[in-house]
Amino acid sequence: MFKRTLAVLWVILLAVCGVSSNAHACMPDADGFGTTNFELVQQADAIVVATPTSETFNRNLDDEFNYGSRLSFRVDHVLKGEAGADLQAVKLEGVFKEVEPSNSNDLQGAHPDSGSGACIREKFQKGRPYVLFLFKKKDGQYGWRREPSLRVSEDYFGEDSLWVSTIRYYLEVQKNPDPLKQLEILKQKYEALVSSQEMTDDDKELALDIKFQVGGISPSMPTAFLIEAYKAIEEGRKNRFAVQEDDKRLSSFHLKKLQARIGWEIKESDLKSPEVPVDEEKARILKAFLGENHADAMEFFNNLLKKPGQSPVILAAVVRYYSQYGRYHEALEILKAHAYEIMNTGSERDAAAFLGAALAVNQVPGDYEKRRWQNDPELRKWWPKFLFGLYYNYTHRFVETKFDPNMPLYSYDEYYKPEAHELRPVDYRTWPEIAIYLAYGAQYEDDPVVDWAAGEIDTYLRVVQKNKKAQYNDFDRYFLDLPVRVLLESYNDKQEQFDRIQRYFCSDKDIRETFLKQLGLVRGYSDEVLVYRFSQYDGYAGEEQAYLKQSIAALAGRNHSIIFYGLAPFMQKGPFDYEPPEEGLGKQYFKCTVKP
Structure with missing residues (x-):
């Protein structure tokens, strides 16, 4: 449960500090399996004290966070790892920039720069030493691990500093080959610290850090620990391997530190994990068995x-x-x-x-x-x-049927692409669900289903142009529904797609009505943009206006909250009051020089 409390803390800090658009790549694990400091020490391939000496810049390097900037670090001494040639100097993603140093008296929080989008700190000062945690990459070179709140690049404050002494203590504990024995040693250390009548702030920091390790659930925990944790929940008792009781001094210390960090008063109840059903807590423990051996x-x-x-x-x-x-x-x-x-x-x-x-x-x-x-x-x-x-x-x-005004509705999940491609039918009409799924994916990469849809509409137009009665005699009344739906679902606001839909929209009354009706079924990322493109057109007949309003109401009713902003005035008199995003095609909307 302690790691779930850390997840609650992370959410609070996000609300205060904010994150950049790249930070979604390093959000905390939904199950609370964040890496503790003890695990970080255990899992790192090398831990060094190193000083950055120079910066290089290469636009060809693939780095979404600092655009190819690399720092060369001189390794001053090694805390963990073999001090071979590959640890004399290392090159890591980073930039030279003056920032506040780490908090020398804090084990729980990483440097504030770790919340800037790169997930870890990447801003350093030339000539200043740092404690770096390094991990071997596939190419054999050392690099970072990107995970929220990892203390992989903190300032070095000397051998007697809290962070370095904690690292050395954990390395000493990890010399014991028995993982359960390691936890027992940590538990005994925790009990010795909290039994002291005069705990220093450093003692409290270490006790809290040990508590997060011995009191939580993690994939790196020994199998016996996880089994015991599961049985303890099932039997309504406490895990005999874990820390048994909270210490009020630690709780008060933790609360004060958090208040100082974020700048407002927090109640102790704010840090408590929410009540979780027993089955859910058991399932979370079972997921931990999948993470390691x-x-x-x-x-x-x-x-x-x-x-x-x-x-x-x-x-x-x-x-x-x-x-x-x-x-x-x-x-x-x-x-x-x-x-x-x-x-x-x-x-x-x-x-x-x-x-x-x-x-x-x-x-x-x-x-x-x-x-x-x-x-x-x-x-x-x-x-x-x-x-x-x-x-x-x-x-x-x-x-598709859920109403949640705070969450947009996106049904496409790329994880099922291999199955959908395997099932792709010769005739998409025999399996419309596959066609629509593939259309979702066509927002990101070309897919033959879009060409099929355009071909079907072109076929319809060719026949209708030869014989105005053909739409009643030669086609099923729902012939246009699936092709039009595919074009709407695959729409990503590129000029080519806009021009194609506009051409069809303006070419035939039945096609235009089908677009207006199918719009209400759209599940993709471009629904609001499509509403704008269609709603700004001022040449609708009364029946067409009704179809458009029904579709907008359907989108809003399912949970597309953005649409509510302009829905009421449009329903009364129009136009739809929605400001399109700056990217894409801006304020373009469908226009017809000749009314179909």
Whole structure:
């Protein structure tokens, strides 16, 4: 629970400090599995005290945060790692810029620059020493790890400083080869610190830091610790390996530090983790078994599966564990046995857990676009349809029909691209759900489904131009619906797309009415822009105006909150009062020189 409290703290700090547009890449783990300082020391390939000496700039370097700037660091001495040639000097992403130094008396917070968008501090002063945590990359070179609040590049304040002494203490504890023994040593240290009548501020800092390690759940925890944590929750008792009681002096100390950092008063209750259902807390512990080498938990998971009446969330965790540790086909059988019932009758939480397990079970680690079924002829026959069916069922039940005025509705999830491409039909009309999904993806990369849609509308126009009665005699009344929907869903406000829709919009009354009707079904990122493009046109007949208003109301009613700003005046007299974004095509809207 302590790491969940850290996640609450992160949200508070975000509200105060803000983050740049790049910061979404390093938001905290939704399960609270952030890296503690003890784990950071353990996982780093090298820890050094180093001084930046020079800066280089290369526009060809791929670096979204500092645009190719690199700093050369002279390694002054090594705290962890082999002091070989590769640790004499290192080059790391960073820039020379004067910033405030780290807080020398703080173990809980990283340097404020870590919240600027790069996720870690990357601003340094030439000639000033820093404590750097380094990780080997695929090319064998050292680099950063980008994760919220990691203390990977703090100022160096000497060997006796709190941060360096803590690092050295953790390195000493980690010399013990038994992970459980390490936790026991930390727990004893914590108890010794809090039992003292005269704790110094440094003692309190270290005690808090140990508490976050020994009192939390993490994928790097020993298997025995995680099993004990699960059983303790199931039996309504405390984890015998963890810190048992809070210390009021530590809580007060922590609260005062946080208040000083953010500049306003906070109540102790603000730092408490929200109440979590027992099953959810158990599921979170089970997810921790997936992060590291926990193959020795197989018997524990076998017993979970044998227990009658297990919740879908627990079953989903078993599926993921079996898949990761060599029982892939058994995991598939569990999915086949339970998935459709859970997806059709279960709660949103249960359905999301099973859908996530179904996706994870076939993903190739490290490459979300590769699948195990792609190399298994038998599995290839049924799995793509099975998974896409689960995805479509979930989005239909819990996404497309949900009203949430604070959240925009985006149904496209790129993780299902391999299945959708495998299922691509020769005739998109036989599987419109696949066509619409592929259209979502066409906002980002070209897809043949868009050319198909344009071809269908062109076919309609050619026939109608030859015979004005053809729209009644030669076509199904819904012939235009799917092609028009595909063009709307794939729209990304490029001039080519704008011109194509405008051409169709102005070429035929039935096509124009279909665009106005299908607009209300749009689920993509361009819905508000499309509303603007259509609503500014002033040549609508009364019936067409009604179709447009119905579609805007449908979009707003599902949860597109931005549309509410201009909805009321448009419904009364128009035009739609919405300011389009500066990017894209700005204030262009559909115009017809000749009314269809």
